[in-house]
Amino acid sequence: MTCFDHNATSPVHESARKTWVEATERYVGNPSSSHRLGSRAEAVLGAARDRVASFLGADPANLVWMSGATEAANTAFQHLAATLPPDAEVWTTAIEHSCVLAPARLHFGERLRLIPVARAGVVDLDWLCREMQSVKPAAVAVMAANNETGVLQPWPAVRTLCREAGVLFVCDATQWLGKMPAAGLGECDLVLGSVHKCGGPPGVGFLTVPAGLVLRPLMIGGGQEGGRRAGTQNLPGILAAAAALKTREWQVVADDAVLRRGWRDGFERELIATIPGAAVVGADAPRLWNTSCVVLPRLASNTRWVIKLDKLGFAVSSGAACLSGHAAPSHVLTAMTYPPAEAERAVRFSAGWETTEAEWRSLLQACQQVWRDCGGREIAV
Numbered sequence: 001m002t003c004f005d006h007n008a009t010s011p012v013h014e015s016a017r018k019t020w021v022e023a024t025e026r027y028v029g030n031p032s033s034s035h036r037l038g039s040r041a042e043a044v045l046g047a048a049r050d051r052v053a054s055f056l057g058a059d060p061a062n063l064v065w066m067s068g069a070t071e072a073a074n075t076a077f078q079h080l081a082a083t084l085p086p087d088a089e090v091w092t093t094a095i096e097h098s099c100v101l102a103p104a105r106l107h108f109g110e111r112l113r114l115i116p117v118a119r120a121g122v123v124d125l126d127w128l129c130r131e132m133q134s135v136k137p138a139a140v141a142v143m144a145a146n147n148e149t150g151v152l153q154p155w156p157a158v159r160t161l162c163r164e165a166g167v168l169f170v171c172d173a174t175q176w177l178g179k180m181p182a183a184g185l186g187e188c189d190l191v192l193g194s195v196h197k198c199g200g201p202p203g204v205g206f207l208t209v210p211a212g213l214v215l216r217p218l219m220i221g222g223g224q225e226g227g228r229r230a231g232t233q234n235l236p237g238i239l240a241a242a243a244a245l246k247t248r249e250w251q252v253v254a255d256d257a258v259l260r261r262g263w264r265d266g267f268e269r270e271l272i273a274t275i276p277g278a279a280v281v282g283a284d285a286p287r288l289w290n291t292s293c294v295v296l297p298r299l300a301s302n303t304r305w306v307i308k309l310d311k312l313g314f315a316v317s318s319g320a321a322c323l324s325g326h327a328a329p330s331h332v333l334t335a336m337t338y339p340p341a342e343a344e345r346a347v348r349f350s351a352g353w354e355t356t357e358a359e360w361r362s363l364l365q366a367c368q369q370v371w372r373d374c375g376g377r378e379i380a381v
């Protein structure tokens with residue numbers, strides 16, 4: 001089975017796997033224990049914090065280990081809700097991951113405003129600039145790269161805008177991390193991160209907070225992480241996460257992505273040329289090199305492409321939110337003004353660093369085969 005669903009989760013990279021196994025053998029103490037085993041564990045935990053913070057350009061003292069970006073987002077929004085004035089507004093976009101949208105809606109309800117997104121899938125910076133001249137939200141949350149479309153968001157510009165206006169900036173960097181240079185992310189006020197999209201183990205992530213911010217912990221019942229997140233740290237996972245990120249940062253710096261973007265672009269060109277009606281989502285915007293979200297012709301139902309490709313040995317995603325087996329049009333494509341009939345036909349292909357050009361070509365052939373097997377024509381709605 002070839003995985004083209006790395007934006008969901010990516011196989012654990014060898015460097016991370018080795019580090020994880022070694023950590024379980026060498027660092028058997030609890031980092032909070034005062035004996036030598038504990039001190040050794042605490043030392044390597046600190047070294048991993050230093051390493052990940054250095055990639056982000058953040059102060060390690062401001063990086064709090066979490067179980068993933070979902071916990072980081074929940075922690076961030078409950079902190080904001082508990083500490084901001086009761087009439088404070090928070091702005092975000094309708095294309096955020098649901099781990100941001102759900103706690104933002106829960107805690108801010110009517111006080112949550114959605115920043116418009118253009119058809120290409122990029123947040124409307126002009127709108128933000130204009131609106132912030134008359135109304136100032138307490139915080140703005142804009143993701144770095146979208147998980148469904150791969151479209152890159154202008155987070156450095158949003159960061160500058162927020163800094164000049166004295167507004168807190170929250171950035172979900174989950175899909176950006178390990179695929180694009182992490183440098184500069186540490187200058188955002190709150191960064192949500194996770195490592196299982198780029199070769200780290202699932203269940204490890206972080207939240208960075210501004211210097212001096214006293215974070216209201218979501219998890220209580222222990223003094224770990226400076227009282228900011230209770231619970232024994234997942235030391236093998238954290239060390240493995242740091243190892244995976246180190247590997248990926250090297251690949252990013254070495255510009256390995258350029259070649260891979262070319263393979264993805266070639267796949268899209270051929271797909272569009274051979275399957276009538278196929279259209280790339282976010283084609284006019286800068287995108288992650290690994291992601292291709294394509295609205296494909298209807299076969300019988302929008303899940304057929306995924307099932308048929310699965311049978312041919314390719315794991316891809318429907319690009320639509322799927323609840324109990326019932327696919328609903330993606331909230332991301334809906335925000336990009338795709339009508340439901342098109343949004344529900346989106347298929348997301350997402351590669352990893354280890355994906356080869358030959359695998360992109362085989363995927364193309366598999367898509368063409370599905371199309372031929374279905375009679376090479378779209379089924380009327």
Ligand code: PLP
Pocket residue numbers: 007008067068069070071097099143145146147172174175193194195203204205
């Ligand atoms: N943010 C984005 C953009 C994601 O793609 C995901 C996972 O799909 C998350 C957050 C949630 O991350 P985690 O699985 O670490 O909770």
